[in-house]
Amino acid sequence: xxxxxxxxxxxxxxxxxxxxxxxxxxxxxxxxxxxxxxxxxxxxxxxxxxxxxxxxxxxxxxxxxxxxxxxxxxxxxxxxxxxxxxxxxxxxxxxxxxxxxxxxxxxxxxxxxxxxxxxxxxxxxxxxxxxxxxxxxxxxxxxxxxxxxxxxxxxxxxxxxxxxxxxxxxxxxxxxxxxxxxxxxxxxxxxxxxxxxxxxxxxxxxxxxxxxxxxxxxxxxxxxxxxxxxxxxxxxxxxxxxxxxxxxxxxxxxxxxxxxxxxxxxxxxxxxxxxxxxxxxxxxxxxxxxxx
Numbered sequence: 001x002x003x004x005x006x007x008x009x010x011x012x013x014x015x016x017x018x019x020x021x022x023x024x025x026x027x028x029x030x031x032x033x034x035x036x037x038x039x040x041x042x043x044x045x046x047x048x049x050x051x052x053x054x055x056x057x058x059x060x061x062x063x064x065x066x067x068x069x070x071x072x073x074x075x076x077x078x079x080x081x082x083x084x085x086x087x088x089x090x091x092x093x094x095x096x097x098x099x100x101x102x103x104x105x106x107x108x109x110x111x112x113x114x115x116x117x118x119x120x121x122x123x124x125x126x127x128x129x130x131x132x133x134x135x136x137x138x139x140x141x142x143x144x145x146x147x148x149x150x151x152x153x154x155x156x157x158x159x160x161x162x163x164x165x166x167x168x169x170x171x172x173x174x175x176x177x178x179x180x181x182x183x184x185x186x187x188x189x190x191x192x193x194x195x196x197x198x199x200x201x202x203x204x205x206x207x208x209x210x211x212x213x214x215x216x217x218x219x220x221x222x223x224x225x226x227x228x229x230x231x232x233x234x235x236x237x238x239x240x241x242x243x244x245x246x247x248x249x250x251x252x253x254x255x256x257x258x259x260x261x262x263x264x265x266x267x268x269x270x271x272x273x274x275x276x277x278x279x280x281x282x283x284x285x286x287x288x289x290x291x292x
Contacts, residue, residue, distance in 0.1 A: 002025060002026040002027045002028070003027065003028065003054075003055035003056070004027070004028045004030060004052075004054040004055050004056075005022050005027045005028070005029050005030065005054055005055065005056045005057070005058060005199075006030045006032070006049065006052055006054035006056070006057045006058070007019050007022070007029055007030070007031050007057075007058045007060060008032070008037060008039070008045075008057070008058070008059045008060055008061035008087070009059070009060035009061030009062060010031035010032070010060070011031075011033070011034065012060055012061070012062075012064075012157075012158055013153065013154070013155040013156075013157045013158030013159075013160060013188050014060045014101065014153060014155065014188045014191060014192070015031070015060035015061070016155070016157040016158070016188075017155060017157070017188040017189050017191070017192040018058055018060055018191075018192045018195055018196075019031050020192070021189075021192040021193060021195070021196050022058075022192075022196060022199075025196060030052055030054055032048060036048060037061070039061045039063075039078070039079040039083040040075060040078055040079060040083075041083075042078065042082045042083040042085075042086040043086070045083045045086055045087050045090075046086040046087065046089065046090040047090075049087055049090040049091060050090045050093065050094060053094045053096065054096060055096060055097065056096060056097045056098070056099070056199060057087065057091050057096060057097070057098045057099070058098075058099045058101075058195060058199075059084060059087060059098065059099065059100045059101060059138075060101050061079065061083070062079060062080055062101065062131070063075060063076040063079040063080050063127070063130065064127070065127075066105070066125060066127045066250075066252045066254075067250050067251040067252045068251075069125065069126040069127040069130065069252065070125065070126050070127075070251040070252050071251070073126045073130075076126055076127055076130040077130045077133070079130075080127075080130035080131050080133070080134040081130050081131075081133040081134040081137050082137070084100060084134040084137055084138050085134070085137025085138060085140070085141055086141075087138075088100070088137065088138040088139075088140075088141035088142040088145060089141040089142070091142055091145075092141055092142040097144070097145070097199075097202070098138065098142055098145040098146070099145065099146040099148060099195060099198060099199065100134070100135070100138045100145055100146065100147050100148070101148050101150065101191075101195075102131050102134070102135050102147050102148065102149045102150075103127075103128070103131050103149060103150065103151065104149060104150070104151035104152075104183065104210075104255065104258040104260055105123055105124075105125060105127055105128035105131055105254075105255065105258075106121040106123050106128055106131055106132040106135065106149065107119065107121060107122065107123070107255055107257075107258070108122040108123065108124050108255055109124070109181075109254070109255020109256040109257040109258060110122075110255075110256075110257070111257050112257065113259075113261075114259040114260055114261035114262075115208070115259065115260050115261060116208070116261045116263075116264075117149075117205075117206040117207060117208055117261075117264055118206075121135075124252075124253040124254070124255060125252040125253055125254070126252065127252060128255075135147050135206075143204075144204045145204065146198055146203055146204055146205065146206075146207065147205070147206040147207070148191075148194070148195065148198065148207050148208075148209055149206070149207070149208050149209070149260060150186050150191050150208075150209050150210055150260075151183050151184055151186055151210050151258050151259075151260055152183045152184055152185045152186055152210070152220070152258065153186055153188060153191065154185060154186070154187060154188070154283065155187060155188030155189065155283065156188075156283060156286050156287050156290060157188070161185075161217070161220065161221075162185075162224055162280070162283065162284075162287075163287075165177075165221050165224045165225065166224065166228055166233060166287075168237070169224075169225050169228065169233075169234075169235045169236060169237040170233070170234045170235065170236055171236065172236060172237055173236060173237055173238055173239075174237060174238070174239050174240075174241065175221060175225075175237050175239070175240045175241065176240075176241045176243050176247075176248075177217050177218045177220075177221040177240055177241070177242065177243065178216070178217050178218060178242075178243055178244065178245050178247075178248050179216045179217065179218035179219070179242035179243065179244070180216065180244050180245055180256060181216060181217055181245060181254055181255070181256055181257075181258070182214055182215065182216050182256065182257055182258065182259060183210075183214065183215075183257075183258030183259055184210040184211050184212075184213060184214050184215070184258070184259060184260070184276050185211060185215065185220050185276045185279075185280060186209070186210040186211045186276065186279075187211065187276075187279040187280070187282070187283050189279075189282075189283070190209075190211060190273070190274060190279055191209060194209040194265065194269075194271065197269045197271055198265075198269070201268070201269055203268065203269070207264055207265045207268070208260035208261055208262050208264065208265065209260075209262055209265050209273075210259075210260050210262060210273075210276075211273060211274055211275060211276035211279050212262075212273045212274060212275045212276065213275050213276045213277070214259045214276075215276065216242075218240060218242040218243075221240050222240050223277055223280060224280065224284075225237060225240060227277075227280060227281050227284055228284055231281075231284055231285060231288050232288060233284070233288065
């Protein structure tokens with residue numbers, strides 16, 4: 001199957017892993033810079049895609065600054081919705097295939113059961129609405145596309161919660177982390193593998209992928225510090241205090257429940273999904289090696 005694959009957002013934490021994964025499998029990977037494919041300029045995005053005419057496109061480009069989006073709604077909409085739609089239309093025009101990465105933030109978090117692909121979306125934030133509208137724009141332009149929703153993404157590249165906790169744990173004796181938001185930490189390498197499997201199986205439609213299990217941000221932080229200390233990272237912090245979201249106000253409202261049901265992707269691809277804590281350990285070992 002290997003052919004030409006265009007990966008947008010290739011410099012981001014997920015895009016980096018996707019490029020590496022696909023290149024290792026023998027695909028010719030095209031990874032444009034932000035200057036070459038500026039998602040703030042939808043016309044340029046479409047023009048680049050039409051010029052390259054890759055067999056497949058993986059759209060990892062996104063406006064992901066959840067709080068900042070509340071004051072930059074126009075940019076969030078342009079990147080996450082308008083450019084995503086124009087990209088899908090361009091791919092449809094020349095007959096290619098597209099996989100578009102989305103998020104748990106399209107849901108309102110009011111459920112107590114894992115969200116399935118067909119559950120009604122109801123985003124609470126500007127960021128969430130821009131991603132929900134982006135999904136719709138992609139599917140309107142290219143009904144055979146794949147929408148892959150994931151959650152609580154972290155990796156060795158780029159900025160994320162794990163790296164923030166490691167930095168703070170080396171600086172402070174005591175950390176305070178919210179405990180009433182629940183989801184599943186998901187390693188970029190695992191997501192990249194899921195993406196490659198969706199491509200290999202020529203899938204279409206909406207899929208959910210996260211690691212297995214669930215925890216709160218407080219539980220995630222506690223696990224990070226425990227595993228990091230065991231692996232030899234500098235951990236000054238001795239305690240992680242659990243606090244409610246009300247004690248950590250932010251411009252954007254987060255869903256309290258972000259657990260996604262992954263049965264569809266497991267059944268469709270015979271995909272084995274690792275537990276979130278096992279993946280965390282693997283990522284920290286890689287990060288420790290890089291740091292060394």
